[in-house]
Amino acid sequence: MSFLNLSNIQKAFGPVQVVKDFNMAIEKGEFVSFLGPSGCGKTTVLRMIAGFETPTGGSITVNGKSQANLKPNQRNIGMVFQAYALFPNMNVAENVAFGLKIAGKPKAEIDARVKEMLGLIKLDHLAERYPYQMSGGQQQRVALARALAPKPQVLLLDEPLSALDAKIRVSLREEIRMIQQQLGITTVFVTHDQEEALSISDRIVVMNAGKADQIGKPAEIYNRPATRFVANFVGTLNLIEAKVVDPVANRITIGDQGVTLREPLGNVKVGDTVSLALRPEAGSTAPDAKGDTALTGEVISSNFLGSVIRTRMKVGPAVISFDMFNSPGLVPPAVGETATLRFTAGDLLIIRD
Amino acid sequence: MKSSRLLAWIAIAIGVIYFIVPLIGTFEFSLRMRRGEYTFDAYQSVFSDLQFRATFGYSMLMALLTIVFGMLLVVPTAYWVRLRLPQIRPVIEFITLLPLVIPAIVIVFGYLRLYNSSSWLPLTNTTSGTNVLLMFSYMTLSLPYMYRAVDTAMRAIDVATLTEAAESLGAKWPTIMFRCIFPNVMSGVLSGAFITFAIVMGEFTMAALLNRPAFGPYLQLVGANKAYEPSALAIIAFAITWLSMGFLQLVSRFQKTAPLKA
Structure with a gap:
């Protein structure tokens, strides 16, 4: 059985069905990207994994455990948001330590983990800075460190690079991939940027109108598009x-x-x-x-x-x-x-x- | 260009004269208690009056209680409306504006009708009950300012995403509220607090009709019976209001520059 399983996931907002029969099995340590245009349901699926939305049908399991009755704060799933979402009243170290403090870890362990995480994102020298004193790229790296600090079983990235300029986007996506491989954490990445998805994913799910049009490795998606939509959306064709x-x-x-x-x-x-x-x-x-x-x-x-x-x-x-x-x-x-x-x-x- | 600047200066000058001259006149008059010389005798007389101390202290306490309970009502309400019930925001906005439209005397008569000694909740039967009623009346009066101040501060931060970020890190509601949201809307909370303080210190209608020894009715009483002390009290009341506004400016500046680690 795969590590993260999404079986027949459905989601409707009133009369609008935004996710239809979505199936996906993600292996432990895999980096999977959900790729699709705005409104295709990719963020909704991600939010259902995180527990912020409740599926109207289907089931989600992580490591064999159903997530149905678990609140977001009980799932041990880390999330990075497009808008960084760092706590403005806390400095970098306090932001990274937040999840560990909530988990009731001893101070020495928290300090060591914060140091390790800041080393991982190469921002050890900015531990005392506040979010407003940092660039967007730096803030997003801190958000990544904060999400990783409590050692989540799954990492969710909701268009984390969209608000950044082109150069930072390229360097940060490489950094994200490197960190993911280093930690071997199961990761789901949502993006509408095909180049981003093709460059860092183990597998890509191309989503269209609430359904997965094609699931495959980047080269398969690019070279062998299964549908007209995939062919049109991924690359120029x-x-x-x-x-x-x-x-x-x-x-x-x-x-x-x-x-x-x-x-x-x-x-x-x-x-x-x-x-x-x-x-x-x-x-x-x-x-x-x-x-x-x-x-x-x-x-x-x-x-x-x-x-x-x-x-x-x-x-x-x-x-x-x-x-x-x-x-x-x-x-x-x-x-x-x-x-x-x-x-x-x-x-x-x-x-x- | 030059003539428009001149007109602007003239408008400012008229405004300043309109506001400052009566104030200077009042201040000057408050200093003339002793014939032939300027002294602070009127202020001395006010400060040494036991009733001044009692009413001032009472209103201070009521202001503090109003701020505390007002915040406990407004912050979670504004937070919840922003997070889960954005569709009812216009309704909440309308309700919070009502105290500006309905005169205080109408509100207090409503209270007296609802909470009098023969009602289902006879708050006016006891002194402490009436104090509670007065505090809630003050909360109602300050609601338009308090809600807006807090709501504006919440608009400045992405409440929904911050909440989700905290939840994904394992936080529960009390932690999210008091460690992630409250500190980030502190400037709004303090702004609301200072406005509330200024309102409560000068409020007359509610306190007089509920027959409580507040600073507002004391101002009226002194005004009706003495000559120079009312002017001194007016200047003191202005000073309190300005001080509150000054603090309000100060805390809103804090928010822009954000905290630097102590």
């Missing part, structure tokens, strides 16, 4: 409509250009329309570009974005966007020019929903 010409040989046409897919087309007929997905980084028009498949079309835009050049090309009715890494010798195709995009047939994914 070209969605191309194609006509089936030979279902047995997996032959389709995009505009008037034929392509043989690697993935079996499945139960379709000649003339049916199928949706295909192609990542922008999968193709290139460079002369030395490799790939067993080619599509030719007219270049309609070309934008220099620093590390990459993003080009959009019209192939029949479809517009395909692709990125090429910038290099001094690379000459991007000009607008109006006819170019050939090369890629591997295996990069064309069939979106089946």
